[in-house]
Amino acid sequence: MSQIMIDDKENILNTYKRFNVVLTKGNGSILVDEDGKEYIDFSSGIGTNIYGVCDKEWIDAVCQQAKKIQHTSNLYYSEPQVKLAKLLCEKTGMKKVFFSNSGAESNECAIKAARKYSYDKYGEGRYEIITLVNSFHGRTIATLSATGQDVFHQYFFPFLEGFKHAFANDIQALDNLINEKTCAIMIETVQGEGGVNPLDASFIKHIEKICNEKDLVFIVDEVQTGNGRCGYLYSYMEYGVHPDIVTTAKGIAGGLPFGAILFGEKTEKVLGYGQHATTFGGNPICAAAAYSVIKRIDDKLLNHVKEMRALVERKLLGNPLVKSISGKGLMIGIEIDESLKAADVVSKGIENGVIMLTAKNKIRLLPPLNIKEADLSKGIDLLIKSMEELK
Numbered sequence: 001m002s003q004i005m006i007d008d009k010e011n012i013l014n015t016y017k018r019f020n021v022v023l024t025k026g027n028g029s030i031l032v033d034e035d036g037k038e039y040i041d042f043s044s045g046i047g048t049n050i051y052g053v054c055d056k057e058w059i060d061a062v063c064q065q066a067k068k069i070q071h072t073s074n075l076y077y078s079e080p081q082v083k084l085a086k087l088l089c090e091k092t093g094m095k096k097v098f099f100s101n102s103g104a105e106s107n108e109c110a111i112k113a114a115r116k117y118s119y120d121k122y123g124e125g126r127y128e129i130i131t132l133v134n135s136f137h138g139r140t141i142a143t144l145s146a147t148g149q150d151v152f153h154q155y156f157f158p159f160l161e162g163f164k165h166a167f168a169n170d171i172q173a174l175d176n177l178i179n180e181k182t183c184a185i186m187i188e189t190v191q192g193e194g195g196v197n198p199l200d201a202s203f204i205k206h207i208e209k210i211c212n213e214k215d216l217v218f219i220v221d222e223v224q225t226g227n228g229r230c231g232y233l234y235s236y237m238e239y240g241v242h243p244d245i246v247t248t249a250k251g252i253a254g255g256l257p258f259g260a261i262l263f264g265e266k267t268e269k270v271l272g273y274g275q276h277a278t279t280f281g282g283n284p285i286c287a288a289a290a291y292s293v294i295k296r297i298d299d300k301l302l303n304h305v306k307e308m309r310a311l312v313e314r315k316l317l318g319n320p321l322v323k324s325i326s327g328k329g330l331m332i333g334i335e336i337d338e339s340l341k342a343a344d345v346v347s348k349g350i351e352n353g354v355i356m357l358t359a360k361n362k363i364r365l366l367p368p369l370n371i372k373e374a375d376l377s378k379g380i381d382l383l384i385k386s387m388e389e390l391k
C-alpha cells in the first residue's frame with residue numbers, strides 16, 4: 001500500500017471499497033497510476049469522461065472559461081448556461097432546461113416537478129411516482145426512495161413515501177399500480193446499476209401512452225444512458241417517444257460535476273420563481289465543458305459508438321466464458337460463466353491492465369465514447385485473459 005492509500009483510509013470516510021490503485025493521469029482511453037503502470041479505461045470514471053482524459057477541446061473550453069469567470073451565482077445571466085441550454089433544446093426538441101450538479105439532484109428536481117405538476121392541476125393527494133424494480137436513481141433520501149432495490153432501503157428510515165416499484169417489462173403489473181394517487185412514471189431505458197438491463201421497446205412505448213391517457217408525467221432518467229452512451233444523444237430517442245422530463249448528469253460535462261433536467265411542453269412552466277434553486281448548478285466552467293461535449297455528439301460519434309459495440313460483441317460472443325451481452329451502445333453488460341465472479345474478474349483485470357466495472361453479477365463496461373478501435377480490442381483481450389486466468 002502506498003502512502004496515499006494509507007492516508008486515505010486514515011482521513012476519508014470509509015464508504016468506498018477502493019481498488020489498490022491511485023490513478024494520476026492519462027491520455028485518451030489510457031490511464032496511468034502512481035507507479036507509471038498503464039491501464040485501458042473501460043470505465044470513464046463511471047461514464048463521465050466520455051472523451052477520455054486530456055481531450056484537447058474539453059481542456060480548452062474549461063481553461064478559457066476559468067480565465068474569464070469561474071462562478072457567478074444564478075442571480076445573474078450567464079452566457080455558458082444560455083449557449084448550452086439552447087443547444088440541448090435544439091438537439092432534443094425539449095422546451096426548457098434546469099442545471100444541477102449531479103444525477104441525484106437532477107432526479108430530485110424531476111420528482112419535485114412531477115409532484116407540482118399534479119398539485120397545480122389536481123390538488124393534494126396525487127403524488128405517487130412509479131419506478132421500476134432494479135432501478136437506480138441516486139443516494140439522496142428521495143432518490144433512494146425512488147430506487148427500486150431493497151438493499152438501498154436500510155438504515156436511513158423513514159424513507160420518503162409515495163414511491164411504488166413495478167417489475168420491468170410487465171405492462172399488466174405496471175397498470176395495476178396506477179391509481180388516483182399516481183402522478184408520474186420514472187424509468188431508465190437501460191437499468192445501469194441494476195445490471196445493464198434494457199427495457200423492451202413495447203414497454204417504453206406503453207409507458208408513454210399510459211402517461212398521455214392518464215395525464216401522468218413521463219420521466220426518463222438518462223443519467224447513465226444519456227449523452228451518447230447508448231448510441232443516441234439520449235437513449236429514449238431510439239424509441240420515438242417524447243418524455244415530459246429527461247434527467248441527466250454523468251457524462252454531460254465530460255468529467256466535471258454537472259447535471260441537466262430537460263422539460264417538455266407539458267412541464268416547462270411547472271417550476272417558477274423561487275420554487276427550485278441551487279448555488280452551483282449551471283456553473284460556468286461546467287456549462288462550458290458540457291457545451292464542448294454535447295456539441296460534438298453527432299452522427300459520426302454515435303456511429304463510432306455503435307461500431308465499437310459491434311466489435312465487442314464480435315470478440316466476446318462465442319467465447320465459452322461469456323453467456324450473454326446486454327445493454328446498448330457503449331453501455332455494455334457481460335454475463336459470464338457461473339464459475340466466475342464479476343468482482344474477481346475486475347480485480348484480475350486491474351492486475352492485467354484494464355479497468356472495468358460491475359453491475360450486480362455482470363461485468364459492466366462504459367468506455368470513453370471516442371475510444372480507439374485498437375485500445376478497445378486490446379482491452380477486450382485483457383478481459384478474456386483475466387477470465388481465463390481465474391478459470
Ligand SMILES: *Cc1c(COP(=O)(O)O)cnc(C)c1O
Pocket residue numbers: 101102103104105107136137138139188192193221222223224225249250
Ligand atoms: C449514477 C446514477 C444516478 C446518480 O447520479 P449521481 O451523480 O451519483 O448523483 C442516478 N440515476 C442513474 C440512472 C445513475 O446511473
